[in-house]
Amino acid sequence: MWKNCSCNFYIFCLTVLVAVVWAENKGNPADEIVDFVNKNRTATKLPKLYNSPGLGCMALQFLLECTQNCTSNNTLACQPAEIDITEVYAPNCGVELPTVDTISGQLVGCYWSHLNPDQAFSTVLVPTKKSLSVLHSKEHHEVGVGYVRGHHGPFLWCILFSSGNATSSTFVLEGGTGIKQRRGCFSGGDVPCNVGTSLLPAHNTLLSSICCLLVQLVLMFG
Numbered sequence: 001m002w003k004n005c006s007c008n009f010y011i012f013c014l015t016v017l018v019a020v021v022w023a024e025n026k027g028n029p030a031d032e033i034v035d036f037v038n039k040n041r042t043a044t045k046l047p048k049l050y051n052s053p054g055l056g057c058m059a060l061q062f063l064l065e066c067t068q069n070c071t072s073n074n075t076l077a078c079q080p081a082e083i084d085i086t087e088v089y090a091p092n093c094g095v096e097l098p099t100v101d102t103i104s105g106q107l108v109g110c111y112w113s114h115l116n117p118d119q120a121f122s123t124v125l126v127p128t129k130k131s132l133s134v135l136h137s138k139e140h141h142e143v144g145v146g147y148v149r150g151h152h153g154p155f156l157w158c159i160l161f162s163s164g165n166a167t168s169s170t171f172v173l174e175g176g177t178g179i180k181q182r183r184g185c186f187s188g189g190d191v192p193c194n195v196g197t198s199l200l201p202a203h204n205t206l207l208s209s210i211c212c213l214l215v216q217l218v219l220m221f222g
Helices: 002-025 029-042 053-064 084-093 117-125 129-135 202-221
Strands: 103-111 142-149 155-162
Touching (some): 029 117, 029 129, 029 142, 029 155, 053 084, 053 103, 053 155, 103 129
16 A cells, blocks of 8 residues: 555656646746836837747847856846848848848846746846947837746846837748757747756745655655
8 A cells, every 4th residue: 555655656746847847937037028118118108019930039048148247136238240130130030131130239138046027027127228228229119028048057148129110021940940049939930948957946946955855755665
C-alpha cells in the first residue's frame, strides 16, 4: 500500500511541476508590453501603434548583443552601432532589407530578478518623465518588443518604435515568419516564448524545490 502511495505521490509532484512550467510558459510577455504601450498612449488620446513582428524580432536582436551589459543597479549600459540595424538585426530575423524603415525611438532596460510584464513596464522601461515622453512621441506608428534572459543572469527588455507606415508593408519577415529564434521572444509573432535558462519566477522555483524534497523523502522511505 505504501509503495502505491509513494508512486501516486511521485506522479502527483511531477504533474504539479509540469503544470507550473506550462502556466509560466504560456503567453508572450513581449505582447503584453505592447498592450501596456497602447493602453498608455490611448489614455492620453494618442493612437495605438501597430504591433510589428519584424520590429519586435529586431528588438530581440538588440538585447542579444547586450546580455552581458546589465549593471548591478539594473542599468543596461549597451549601445550597439546603428549600422547593426541593417547588417545584423534584419538579417538575423529574416527581415527583408528594402522594408526596413526608420527607428524613431527606443526604450531598454534590465533587471536582475524576475518581473511580471506590468512591473517591467513601469519599473524598467518607463520609470521617468523622459522615457514617458519617448513613449508618447507622435512620430511613432509601429512598435516591437523583445525580451530575453542572459545566461543565469538578468532579464532584458527592449521596445523599438518606428515612424514607418502602420501596416504590414514595413519590417516584413521573409515567408511571413522569418528566421526562427532560439532564445527570447518578441511581440507580434505569435510564437512561444523561450526566455533563456529559466522561466520560473521565485515563487514557482520555491514550489519546485519543495516538490523535489518531498519526492526524495518518499523515495528514501518508500
